[in-house]
Amino acid sequence: MPEIEIALRVNGRAAQWRVQPGETLLEALHAHHLKGTKLICGTGDCCGCGVILDGRSINSCCTLAAQADGAELLTIEGLSQDGSLHPIQEAFAEEGAAQCGYCTPGFIMRAYAFLQEHPHPTEADVRAALGGNICRCTGYVKPVAAVLRAAEMMSS
Amino acid sequence: MLNITAYHCPTTISEAVALLAEEGCAVIAGGTDLLVNPRYMVGVREVVDIRKLGLDYIRHEENWLCIGAGATMRTVARHPEAQGLAHGVLAQGAALCASPNIRNTATLAGNVASALPSADTPPALLVLDAQVVLTGIQGERIVPLEQFFTGPGKSAREHELIRELRIPLDTTRKMGGGFYKIYRTAEDISIVNAAASLLVREGIITMAHLVLGAVAPIPLRARKAEEALLGQSPTEENLRQAAEIARDETRPISDQRASADYRRRTSAVAALRALRQAAGLAKIEEVWQHG
Structure with missing residues (x-):
């Protein structure tokens, strides 16, 4: 299966990820050790896997990782600053x-x-x-x- | 993980339609139906992302309001034109569709392409006489939305891209409209929904559209009810009679959301409430405030 290379910013840092064509953004997050975002329903119904993609809240279970190419992504791990909670x-x-x-x-x-x-x-x-x-x-x-x-x- | 072998993200429509001409290629935009409903992945090996085609517009072209395939539910719900047209019937449908996270990425054209009988925006588009602009390798063709749906999840689209949806403004500008959705929780799929539009001249209904969702294999145009309204004055009694006629036109099924009998009975309620809004007899809830 040909992997796709995507470049994005994750919680303020530039990242280059290799993803599969059929990989969801949620799966890619977990594969890159960002496990704060949870898989719950997996069908877009519960918003439990919500992340911020280019300023908008979306469900990462029903977005392809490849679709995040060039995007600014914010996850729950990126909210706290210098050790203090948001x-x-x-x-x-x-x-x-x-x-x-x-x-x-x-x-x-x-x-x-x-x-x-x-x-x-x-x-x-x-x-x-x-x-x-x-x-x-x-x-x-x-x-x-x-x-x-x-x-x-x-x-x- | 989906079992697909390629993800394409073309930047021109001609590239996109060339890819779609192949067997096993599906369009993806928001992905909120495609990625979660196995029905849409049958036979699909590759996906074509249409979000870099510059189709996220809502604009006027002569007497048409044109909504590009990339326009999200959020964009439609918040658009002043959509809010102003026939009491904002389309903005209501878009604002009541699913959750904020879904509306941020799901597209209006995707809701049409999925062709589900329970979808929220097709009834609103149908009462606005919308047309579907389809693009394929053979070129472009225009299909009235009314002829687009052929069954649950089935449509007239063949290896084509919905480039845009368009609404004629010359007639719809003067119409009143309304949308009513019966559902359990905020993000639910409709149990029953209804959209209506009425043109009233000197106290007489001269044009009437009434469409019910989730009560038939496709969004159901209640033609007998529409005919009954023509030439009448838009009174509560006349609207109620039309809603009851519409109820008798439904062919609902039972599923996990409701029984056929419940759907049949509540279709009259949804129809009446949509008609009241269209006739100016009910307050229009500005649901798009939260769209």
């Missing part, structure tokens, strides 16, 4: 919003993309923005509170 991560920890933790990277990356566009959201905005993120602990109250708290932290 305000969204901090807010999730403080609100106890991680719960079992498996869907959390997807929630946080979605929240990151959303807060870039809507720095001062209402609760209804946050609920709509997280509408596609599924948590099988079924605990949505704390993630919503965490995103609202993060918005406050980021604007102060």
